[in-house]
Amino acid sequence: MRRLRALIVKEFIQMRRDPLTLAMLMLIPIVQLILFGFAINTDVKHLPTVVFDQSMGQESREFIQSLSATQYFDIRGYAASYDAIRRAIERGDGVVGIVFGPDFARRLARRDGAAIQVIVDASDPMSASSAIAAAEMIGLRKSAAVVAEATGTGMSPVYDVRLRPWYNRDFRTPYYMVPGILGVILTMTMMMITSMAIVRERERGTLEQLLVTPMRPWELMVGKIAPYLGVGYAQLTIGLLVGRAVFRIPMRGSLALLYLLTLLFIFSTLMWGILISTVSKTQMQAMILSIFGFLPSILLSGFMFPRMGMPTVFRYLSMALPLTWFQIITRGILLKGVGLESLALPVIALCVLIAVFLGVSLFKFHRTLD
Amino acid sequence: MKDAEAAVSTVGLTRDFGSFRAVDGVNLDIPRGAIFGFLGPNGSGKTTTIRMLCGLLRPSSGSGRVVGCDIAREGEAIRRRIGYMSQKFSLYDDLTVAENLTFYAGMYGLANAKRRERVDAMIALADLRGRERTLTGALAGGVRQRLALACAIVHEPEMIFLDEPTSGVDPAARRRFWETIADLADGGATIMASTHFMDEAEHCTSLGLMYAGKMLISGSPDALKRELTVAAGKIWQARVPDSIGFLDRIRAFVSGGILDAYIFGASVRVLACGARLPADVAGAAAWEEREPTLEDVFVHHVRSSAGMEGQRCDA
Ligand SMILES: Nc1ncnc2c1ncn2[C@@H]1O[C@H](COP(=O)(O)OP(=O)(O)O)[C@@H](O)[C@H]1O
Ligand SMILES: [Mg+2]
Numbered sequence: 001m002r003r004l005r006a007l008i009v010k011e012f013i014q015m016r017r018d019p020l021t022l023a024m025l026m027l028i029p030i031v032q033l034i035l036f037g038f039a040i041n042t043d044v045k046h047l048p049t050v051v052f053d054q055s056m057g058q059e060s061r062e063f064i065q066s067l068s069a070t071q072y073f074d075i076r077g078y079a080a081s082y083d084a085i086r087r088a089i090e091r092g093d094g095v096v097g098i099v100f101g102p103d104f105a106r107r108l109a110r111r112d113g114a115a116i117q118v119i120v121d122a123s124d125p126m127s128a129s130s131a132i133a134a135a136e137m138i139g140l141r142k143s144a145a146v147v148a149e150a151t152g153t154g155m156s157p158v159y160d161v162r163l164r165p166w167y168n169r170d171f172r173t174p175y176y177m178v179p180g181i182l183g184v185i186l187t188m189t190m191m192m193i194t195s196m197a198i199v200r201e202r203e204r205g206t207l208e209q210l211l212v213t214p215m216r217p218w219e220l221m222v223g224k225i226a227p228y229l230g231v232g233y234a235q236l237t238i239g240l241l242v243g244r245a246v247f248r249i250p251m252r253g254s255l256a257l258l259y260l261l262t263l264l265f266i267f268s269t270l271m272w273g274i275l276i277s278t279v280s281k282t283q284m285q286a287m288i289l290s291i292f293g294f295l296p297s298i299l300l301s302g303f304m305f306p307r308m309g310m311p312t313v314f315r316y317l318s319m320a321l322p323l324t325w326f327q328i329i330t331r332g333i334l335l336k337g338v339g340l341e342s343l344a345l346p347v348i349a350l351c352v353l354i355a356v357f358l359g360v361s362l363f364k365f366h367r368t369l370d
Numbered sequence: 371m372k373d374a375e376a377a378v379s380t381v382g383l384t385r386d387f388g389s390f391r392a393v394d395g396v397n398l399d400i401p402r403g404a405i406f407g408f409l410g411p412n413g414s415g416k417t418t419t420i421r422m423l424c425g426l427l428r429p430s431s432g433s434g435r436v437v438g439c440d441i442a443r444e445g446e447a448i449r450r451r452i453g454y455m456s457q458k459f460s461l462y463d464d465l466t467v468a469e470n471l472t473f474y475a476g477m478y479g480l481a482n483a484k485r486r487e488r489v490d491a492m493i494a495l496a497d498l499r500g501r502e503r504t505l506t507g508a509l510a511g512g513v514r515q516r517l518a519l520a521c522a523i524v525h526e527p528e529m530i531f532l533d534e535p536t537s538g539v540d541p542a543a544r545r546r547f548w549e550t551i552a553d554l555a556d557g558g559a560t561i562m563a564s565t566h567f568m569d570e571a572e573h574c575t576s577l578g579l580m581y582a583g584k585m586l587i588s589g590s591p592d593a594l595k596r597e598l599t600v601a602a603g604k605i606w607q608a609r610v611p612d613s614i615g616f617l618d619r620i621r622a623f624v625s626g627g628i629l630d631a632y633i634f635g636a637s638v639r640v641l642a643c644g645a646r647l648p649a650d651v652a653g654a655a656a657w658e659e660r661e662p663t664l665e666d667v668f669v670h671h672v673r674s675s676a677g678m679e680g681q682r683c684d685a
Contacts, residue, residue: 002476002480003476003477005476006476006477007477009476010469013464013465014462014464014465018464205460206461208458209456209460209474209521209522211426212426212449212454213477214450214478215477367445368427369427370428
């Protein structure tokens with residue numbers, strides 16, 4: 001116990017002696033959350049739009065008005081030819097091109113498939129799908145109105161599909177991005193810090209002096225982890241405050257439960273870093289190894305892409321990432337307001353990960369220099 | 371009884387790095403209370419030997435006992451009872467003097483009162499009173515070495531390994547360092563200190579000379595010198611103008627009356643077979659008889675082991 005205390009005290013002193021790093025660790029959640037929270041938006045509005053209107057009538061103008069009323073389309077200009085639209089999209093002046101044929105008004109009057117061509121720059125699928133969905137919606141709605149008027153049946157549709165988006169009614173991206181980014185930030189900082197911890201002592205030669213003391217490997221590891229549990233909690237708190245103040249993210253479940261379960265997540269991520277540190281020979285190796293672990297965390301954890309859509313192999317792989325389980329925990333507690341009974345699987349999974357990381361680290365840690 | 375055993379004893383201690391044999395069948399026997407000087411040029415295997423004794427490297431073959439415990443099986447017990455100061459400075463630069471000492475005292479499990487007492491004593495030993503709050507990274511070379519020694523012995527180990535403790539330290543500080551070491555030995559500790567400074571050998575009660583992984587000779591300084599004159603002959607020294615050219619001419623006599631010849635400062639020294647120099651050599655310069663120094667002993671053994679000169683007198 002005296003040894004463990006000595007190690008923890010030493011780590012705290014060293015952390016305090018490096019206030020710049022500490023300040024950065026505290027600033028990262030604020031800056032990143034604000035950057036990502038505003039920048040990442042899967043519901044893309046205000047797409048620059050160019051129109052080539054060959055019919056030049058009241059009807060086409062009305063349709064364009066309906067489009068811009070959705071806020072998905074910003075009419076930037078009128079093109080004089082098909083070619084002009086292509087050039088506008090190639091230059092990036094437009095992402096959407098809308099073309100009305102010369103006989104648009106005539107065909108509309110005859111109810112004979114009045115064609116509207118919607119050209120989208122699908123090299124960016126996210127904005128393309130927003131444009132497509134919005135344009136289709138307007139087309140359907142306007143058709144239904146015309147049909148209803150003609151048959152005099154009123155507006156009630158035959159199939160009445162009623163959408164009830166639970167937990168995030170307005171599809172607000174920050175609601176799920178903010179907890180996600182928080183997990184990403186914690187993964188990155190926690191893993192990077194401890195991945196340097198032991199290998200740095202090895203490189204500086206201080207490990208050699210430690211190894212001739214009666215210290216046990218687990219004491220060294222716990223000593224390295226303990227101060228950063230505190231840092232992790234500070235980051236979580238800052239992140240939640242920013243999320244609440246800036247993005248108004250809901251906090252429907254128990255915050256106490258969130259803090260309790262976050263302990264498992266931070267601990268497993270720190271332990272992952274320790275594992276990297278014990279197998280690395282140099283700090284450079286440790287850095288590269290942690291990037292190697294960090295990228296899959298971003299891509300496979302469900303932070304960016306839903307895990308349901310992944311091939312089976314990757315879905316299994318994602319189960320080895322602490323961030324995967326943290327996403328489930330934060331979305332569950334903050335957005336859905338669920339309790340511990342719905343989070344048994346993530347809790348068990350994180351415990352298993354901690355045990356595996358710790359076990360492999362202890363197995364790989366050599367008491368000797370060879 | 372364990373305590374009556376030698377502080378360090380090894381049999382055929384060997385360490386390979388790949389196909390390279392860094393330490394080759396070293397036999398050590400260091401009695402308790404000794405100051406054992408571990409001499410040898412760079413790369414001769416001193417650090418590797420000390421690391422094996424401290425449990426930092428596993429021997430490839432051979433065995434060893436330190437403070438009565440087996441180095442292969444009883445590492446835990448050994449670690450509690452030895453102190454080790456590594457060749458490379460290995461304290462925390464971002465901790466202060468007192469914090470480093472307190473940390474290592476804690477690592478050896480010293481209880482609060484005892485810890486304060488020992489940290490205080492070590493600050494006195496390292497002569498760092500008044501600089502307890504200085505960051506270790508800001509200390510000068512010699513002072514850092516004193517602090518490193520203090521950290522290595524904060525838990526009062528009975529066996530102390532010092533790997534080149536005086537490298538990068540000025541001569542005055544080196545002298546003080548050896549005084550401290552003598553004090554520790556007076557207090558009952560056994561010390562094994564490596565160095566590549568020949569003059570430091572005089573501070574030791576016994577010596578071992580490493581060369582290319584092998585222990586060439588060992589014994590007390592006096593015994594080693596005596597051995598040289600008994601086994602060979604007398605040491606003669608002369609000041610000559612062109613010492614290098616002179617040495618070339620003299621060397622022709624090696625195995626024919628002299629055992630060895632080498633440059634010694636501004637002079638040339640020869641180790642004669644028996645009491646007299648061959649007539650031709652004797653006439654070549656104004657020779658004076660000298661007492662053998664440890665340097666004579668080591669130069670002779672290193673050169674004969676490297677096969678550079680004839681090794682025996684064919685009298
Ligand atoms: N970890 C290692 N891997 C490979 N070779 C090593 C290693 N450590 C030492 N050596 C080699 O072993 C030899 C002896 O080294 P060392 O024990 O450090 O000598 P000394 O301390 O006497 O200068 C040297 O040639 C050195 O290059
Ligand atoms: Mg060495």
